[in-house]
Amino acid sequence: MKLKLGDREIGLDTRQRCEINFISHAHSDHVSRSAKRVICSDETALLVSGRYHIEFEREMPEGFELVPSGHILGSTALLLHSDQGRLLFTGDFSPRDRLFLKGFKPPKAEILILETTFGDPRYNFPDTYEVIKESTDWVRTQLESGRSVTTLGYSLGKAQVLCSMMEKLKFPVYIHGSILKMNSIYSQLGVELRGFIPYAEARKRGYFDNGPFILVSPQKMAVDTLNAKFTGWAMTMQFDTDAAFPLSDHAGFDELMETVRKVDPSVVFTVHGFKEEFAERLRQEGRRAVSLSSHQMKLRDFV
Numbered sequence: 001m002k003l004k005l006g007d008r009e010i011g012l013d014t015r016q017r018c019e020i021n022f023i024s025h026a027h028s029d030h031v032s033r034s035a036k037r038v039i040c041s042d043e044t045a046l047l048v049s050g051r052y053h054i055e056f057e058r059e060m061p062e063g064f065e066l067v068p069s070g071h072i073l074g075s076t077a078l079l080l081h082s083d084q085g086r087l088l089f090t091g092d093f094s095p096r097d098r099l100f101l102k103g104f105k106p107p108k109a110e111i112l113i114l115e116t117t118f119g120d121p122r123y124n125f126p127d128t129y130e131v132i133k134e135s136t137d138w139v140r141t142q143l144e145s146g147r148s149v150t151t152l153g154y155s156l157g158k159a160q161v162l163c164s165m166m167e168k169l170k171f172p173v174y175i176h177g178s179i180l181k182m183n184s185i186y187s188q189l190g191v192e193l194r195g196f197i198p199y200a201e202a203r204k205r206g207y208f209d210n211g212p213f214i215l216v217s218p219q220k221m222a223v224d225t226l227n228a229k230f231t232g233w234a235m236t237m238q239f240d241t242d243a244a245f246p247l248s249d250h251a252g253f254d255e256l257m258e259t260v261r262k263v264d265p266s267v268v269f270t271v272h273g274f275k276e277e278f279a280e281r282l283r284q285e286g287r288r289a290v291s292l293s294s295h296q297m298k299l300r301d302f303v
């Protein structure tokens with residue numbers, strides 16, 4: 001999405017290069033690889049350059065403010081102060097505190113651009129610490145009965161939460177190679193994670209034959225383990241795994257509603273996931289709400 005401010009063009013989590021690109025967090029679908037002038041947090045800058053090997057200059061133009069959004073380390077929303085009022089672009093966010101992450105505290109704004117990945121009432125997530133306890137207990141039970149377990153989650157964000165959960169169990173933890181670099185940047189940024197041995201090395205040294213272990217990986221690997229997936233979609237979907245736990249890095253439906261109430265905007269634009277359905281719900285509550293489809297790239301088409 002692009003935003004025209006006077007004669008300036010700001011890219012909001014777009015893959016295209018704009019005059020200035022705001023990058024809310026380091027997940028690949030939010031990052032322009034060709035961006036030269038970038039607004040983002042210190043943590044996101046480090047994660048983006050470490051993950052995608054790109055160089056750019058950081059900027060923080062007047063009137064722009066970053067608000068931590070609790071999705072992954074360094075993720076932020078963008079709050080824009082202008083003569084027409086305040087505009088808040090949430091990027092991906094979660095209002096829940098989770099281990100080393102603080103939940104998003106939404107500020108007030110007149111215009112809200114809201115990510116609605118889980119904007120459907122079937123996605124109201126159970127208490128995070130209940131899910132952590134239940135899933136960790138499940139993994140421990142398998143290990144104690146002699147079975148190894150692969151915990152499946154995206155290599156940036158979810159994997160570090162899983163590493164942090166799994167290192168508390170008294171069993172060896174191995175990680176997929178793609179997680180290694182991200183863990184080291186997390187550690188550099190103050191999130192203490194153990195120095196886990198990568199999958200390839202553990203395999204080469206025959207460690208998988210030494211009894212039950214945990215593997216943290218974004219995908220199933222060629223090793224005999226049970227598999228447990230960690231995703232918000234586990235609320236409704238069946239996976240080809242032995243277990244699935246609804247540990248999400250996004251806001252659930254009620255949390256999205258609560259966020260809109262707290263921001264209290266005069267208009268809401270929804271993006272991602274259940275954007276049409278969520279905009280309709282907001283209209284039923286008497287709010288002005290429009291879902292943005294991918295071909296409608298400019299907000300000025302709506303306001």
Ligand SMILES: [Zn+2]
Pocket residue numbers: 025027071092
């Ligand atoms: Zn994301």
